[in-house]
Amino acid sequence: MTKTVNILLIPADNRPVSYSLPIFIGEQNRNVKVIVPPVKLLGGLDFSADISGILSWLEEAISQERPDFIICALDTVAYGGLISSRRCDDTKNTILARLEQFKELVKKAGAKVFGFTSIMRISNNNVNEEEKEYWDKYGVLIFKYSFLSHKTKADKATDAERHALKETEAQIPAHILEDYLNTRQKNFRINKMYIDWSKEGVIDFLIYGKDDTSTFGINIQEAEQLQSLIEKADMRNFVRIQTGSDEVCSLLTARAIQEAFDKRIKIFPVYSTEHGCSVIPLYEDMPLSESVKRQLNTCNAELAASEDTADMVLLLHSPVEKQNDFIFPNPDIPPNLQGANFCVDFIKNSGKPVILADVLNANGSDPILAEKLLSESGILDKLYGYAGWNTASNTIGTALSAGISRYIAEKTSCFDVDVFKKLMFIRFADDWAYQSTARRRIREITPLADEKLLYSELLPVIEPLAKKLNINTEEITLKFPWNRTFEVEIR
The missing domain is CATH 3.40.50 (Rossmann fold)
Known part of the structure; x- marks a missing residue:
């Protein structure tokens, strides 16, 4: 084509x-x-x-x-x-x-x-940054009202919860x-x-x-x-x-892209932990396995019956029991060395193109896994997609999309490796270096979106990554696009 x-x-x-x-x-x-x-x-x-x-x-x-x-x-x-x-x-x-x-x-x-x-x-929460003004006073109460109201209408509320619904509604001004x-x-x-x-x-x-x-x-x-x-x-x-x-x-x-090139990629999910497929991630309401199925449906890929019949593998660095969250100050996040080693070994030994979705934690990728991937020679070349940001669905969808696009580009002899390297650089720099590391250090110093501090904390960490991917470090720009530290823009 x-x-x-x-x-x-x-x-x-x-x-x-x-x-x-x-x-x-x-x-x-x-x-x-x-x-x-x-x-x-x-x-x-x-x-x-x-x-x-x-x-x-x-x-x-x-x-x-x-x-x-x-x-x-x-x-x-x-x-x-x-x-x-x-x-x-x-x-x-x-x-x-x-x-x-x-x-x-x-x-x-x-x-x-x-x-x-x-x-x-x-x-x-009582944070109105992304909501109406009154959310700073009544957000938690409105959430509670919403939860109890639906549970009551579904006839699943206890007597205590029905009473709590009336009390909650009374605490929110009628207007x-x-x-x-x-x-x-x-x-x-x-x-x-x-x-x-x-x-x-x-x-x-x-x-x-x-x-x-x-x-x-x-x-x-x-x-x-x-x-x-x-x-x-x-x-x-x-x-x-x-x-x-x-x-x-x-x-x-x-x-x-799949429709335009008349392709439907078969993808087989592999989880790094025994019960990873059944974990319900933070901020979501379904197990990882169901989320994967729905994301595959959205991008029109097919769930393969086995690794042998798949075109690609979606490797999920999954929690043992539950996700932790990098967004909180001083998060107590236990290391998962076994899961990280599983992922590295799988990528090395797989005969299929691998897409890596790091869903071990919310709001940032696993530093242990990221550092292993970046320290071992040649392993990045085997990755067709990578993500580890915000929610599990954000991560899975991003990694899948990147991997599918690269796979089709290669199969149709129109792969732009420079664009792919920039994409990989941004994801590692954002999801690992910023979200799970630099953001916390910046917030310990100031609550403000201080871009001078952003450069001093983040740039030294991502410059070696840029060199590894043959990206000119002098062209890297960093900013807080929404004047807050939750997200960063890396170019």
Whole structure:
């Protein structure tokens, strides 16, 4: 295949994982072009996207680029971004007018359309950084109300929990609870409409992402209702719900590449611990094995019956019993040397291309494993994808997408090794050097997003990695894209 595959992408926001990561994943293949709006049009932590500007860009890009695929974060078009979807006070009619304009544009494009949207999360904290203003006082109470409300409606609450629900509701001012529930209801109605779009053929494949999940909650209740509507409409092959959100854009990019090159890669998962497949990761509501199946479905890969019949292996550096979390100060994280050694030996000895998803802990990769991978000669050359950031779903989806894209690029003789090396550098530098190491040291010194400190703490650690991958260290730039230390941008 010599024709360039053009993928128009409207990301969820301006973070690197939304904006630049899918470009790296797609453009490992010299015959793939991922086209995104100017970053200034996208939303951030404390401002919404320029929706009119994005729709104008889309109209022009459809005309000029003649895309084969359009991948869209529908939250960006509807509300101005992922964060804005939780804060947006626009009327339903205003939101519908934007979506109708988008719908008419993509119908005329003649491209396959992949959409993804979020089931509005409910975070269990009093932090309003990504929520409405009142979350700093009532976030934990609203989470508790959501949990107990759903559990009561499901007829699974104890008498004590039913009493606690009444007490919790009484502690939340009526106007705040009303505003929160109205915002949810508005978003939920829009989300239900996308199933109709799929039935009409406007969207060829649709993903609902859910993050920060629990066993009960209004968000879980909405997911159940959406699943019922999907099954009633017989749209299970075209509309799916999965845990995770930030990785979906990359997965859909991998899906587009597989479809464009008429490939369906068979992947066999291997876990580094005996019961790793059954571990339910932090911030998620299903075992790792189920998450893997859903992520494979999203990117249109196939779950292989065995390692022998697989094209590739997805190696998961899995917990023994449960995940720990690097996001907390002074995390007490026991080492898992046995699991790290298993992964290194497997990569060395496998006769298949290996994708590595480090899901041992949340919010950062295992330093023991990362340092082993980087210290042994030639082992990085055997890795087709690597990730170890944020949630397990974020990690699995990122690693899978990178590995599938590289595999197809090699098989079609259009692999760009320089793009792949940059992608690997960013993932190791971010997931290992920053998330599991430098971030904690920076936070011990200051709560501020101090970029001078970022350079002094992170650059000396990642310069040897850059040299190992033949990346010019003088061209490395570091910044805090959302003016906080949770995420970093490495270029």
